[in-house]
Amino acid sequence: MARTEALPLVRRTRARATKRERREALTFYLLVSPFIVGFLVFTFVPMAGSILLSFTSWDFIHKPIWVGLQNYQNLMSDQDFIQGIKVTLSYAVMALPTGLIVSLVLALLMNRDIPGVNVFRAIYYMPSLLAGFSVAALWIFVFDNQHGILNNLLATIGLPRVGWLTDPNWALKSFVLMGLWGIGNTILIYLAGLKGIPQQLYEAASIDGAGWWARLRHVTLPMLSPTIFFNLITGLIGVFQYFDQSYVMTNGGPPIIQGDQIVGSTRFYMLKLYNDAFRSREFGYAASEAVLLFIFILLITLFVIRSSALWVYYEGNVVKGK
């Protein structure tokens, strides 16, 4: 801000001012140049490359062959591709809402002043220190049929064992359960959002005779909606690129019979894409899958952002000091 006030003074000697501005712009671009180069080389060109490659057939050894829309047409009848969409969508539909709701409930519980609340916060955050692969390396034994902790607990209370990762009806749900274990980050962001709600609003609501449900419904949730929105967007982008766990723990299995085809009950979209690219070396085909996933994520993100006008409440007057 001090800068904008100082500018008119400098402007008086116009030639010198422009020189100074030019120097500043030059410094700016020198400092930012790593990002610009990186963006061009590692983001923009590969992005354009993906789109172009998706119209080719390419095994990496020979020159890419232009095939037009052939890849996209083939995808429409590729059982594994359709299964990838089904699995990924069902996972998203199960995992996203449960994750958002459970973490919100836990954040609300931990937003009270009860003894040891900081210890609880640290404990619930701990699993967030792991990610994809490490979670899988730990849970693969939690889910083990014979010696896993879950089946041992079930046996102790006299319930039948469950084939967590081997029963096609359970495998995907097991992934959802495992995902719930790692919601510490989301909880932490909710807690920060809850801290930002002015206490007077609750006091005013109480004076008006609002019970805890009314306070939650009419104060907490609207005031927290930007935080919910943030968590939803970050969750969306991640959930459709789910890979590590399915690669390490099930590699797409256990198989199920669908019509006359055998498909994997946890064959996530990214797993299919990875196999097409780096196992079968059909890079053009994989690129077309990447493009479709990209467009899908883009559309759904834009849809959520658009819809946010209806359900996200921004305090109209909050203009952050910039």
Add this chain to the structure above:
Amino acid sequence: MANTQTLDRAEVVALAPPRERRRVGRLNLGDVAVFLVLCLGSVAVLLPFFWQVSTSLKSDSQVNLIPPMWIPHPMHPDNYITAFSELPFNYFFRNTILIEMGVLAGTLISSTMVAYAFARLNAPFKNTLFIIVLSTMMLPGVITLVPSYFIFVKLHWVDTLLPLIVPAWFGGGAFNIFLLRQFFQNIPAELGDAAAIDGAGTLRTIFFIYVPLAKPAIAAVAIMTFIGVWHDFMGPLIYLNSEHNFTLALGINEFIQENQTGAMTHWPLVMAASTAIILPPLLVFLFFQRYFVEGVLLGGTKG
């Protein structure tokens, strides 16, 4: 600076509950119920960790016991030695540490420079550029996967650590740029101006005035980068082929797969190996908890 202060206050508020709500001599039933629910949840959260460490100290026959043996007796800490000698874990550790150092240095240096430029300097198209920075934050990585691989093949970098390190030197990640820029904007511009009058160049101003003042934010970036690289799986999976180039995650995955395909899984060994990958981030968390919270909150609430 303003950021640290507000966050500190939030933490203080969290630590010290308001006096008037504490009821002396009368138990609040709601609070008791919440406490019990949170205790139960904590057990559920901690159980997998406990089970992993407990199994890593068992013998194969102790694993088979029904009902399960919660605390192994006698313990078998030698599982760790066996697990580490079955695969070249010294290479895995070395490679992971090399990648960590390369990525940390690249991320910190380049994101600081870019963030400073966005926070303090004016130039044409600055806003457009910043929108590009923000949009890469939302970009799903899948769209660049195949062509990036091709680029690194052409550079003859496949099966070296370079594809995992070098990109970090080009901007250091949109999220980190965004986070540091927010922090730099709250540092009084006069400090930098004063340094400039004293003859300090831009780089000097960044690294001797701004960086020391932004320590909490930089620590947060460093810790989150460390954790991200530590658990990265798909990157190493795609770019590293020979075993002596593997990272810890990749090596442990190989160990898991080998053990699973065999007639019998040696779970204690597998769990000993996977404890090795989980422990360092937990230790970092215990020592630098404060910065973690700050980092997540800075990113999450200023968005």
